[in-house]
Amino acid sequence: MNSFDSQRQESMKRMWQERMLPKNPNNLLPTSGCGFDDDLVSSHVVPPVTVVLEGRSICQRISLHKHSSYHSLAKAIHQMFVDGGEADSDELDLSNAIPGYLIAYEDMENDLLLVGDLNWEDFVRVARRIRILPVKANSRKRRGGD
Known part of the structure; x- marks a missing residue:
């Protein structure tokens, strides 16, 4: 540096x-x-962070300090963006909170990182925005006998 x-x-x-x-x-x-x-x-009191679902023009806000873990966050995000918002909460985590999407966050330096890479307390301290990004399907097409 x-x-x-x-x-x-x-x-x-x-x-x-x-x-x-x-x-x-x-x-x-x-x-x-x-x-x-x-x-x-x-x-x-930590201010709420913006939750942006890629492709939607309206954002949500969430107060991270009101949650105690990534599991609680996953449940809240699922309720925000998935129709009905009901899921088996025991099996819900960040990898399946919104099917087909990846949950990332922007930190104080505007770096984009995966949610879950820090312990919960550190994440709450540094997260400034949560971004929900579509998972890209494999774009290579199979040819003939490949």
């Missing part, structure tokens, strides 16, 4: 901290763990 990327990352981190963390009287930033005081972050 070059110095410009490093400066950009630090700048974005400061902006996030100023927006998301409660103000403290000494203007000091928390220093424990990975740069954030877990008690401060977890006690602060």
Whole structure:
């Protein structure tokens, strides 16, 4: 990573901290763990994130802090976008919440990542948008005896 990327990352981190963390009287930033005081972050209300289903013009919003796990998120997404919204909740997970679609998210740096790649608490902290993308079918056509 070059110095410009490093400066950009630090700048974005400061902006996030100023927006998301409660103000403290000494203007000091928390220093424990990975740069954030877990008690401060977890006690602060996380704003809802936008859920975008590719191909639809209307988005939904979901409050991640109201869910306790990826399973709970999968159930909520299924209820939002699948007709009827009823499914066997024991067998529901992110891979089948919306048949034919893949669930990804954009983080603070606008990187697109698969939902489920972080532990739940870290995901709630960094997710800024959830994107539901169609799974592409194999586009190669079979020829003759191949």
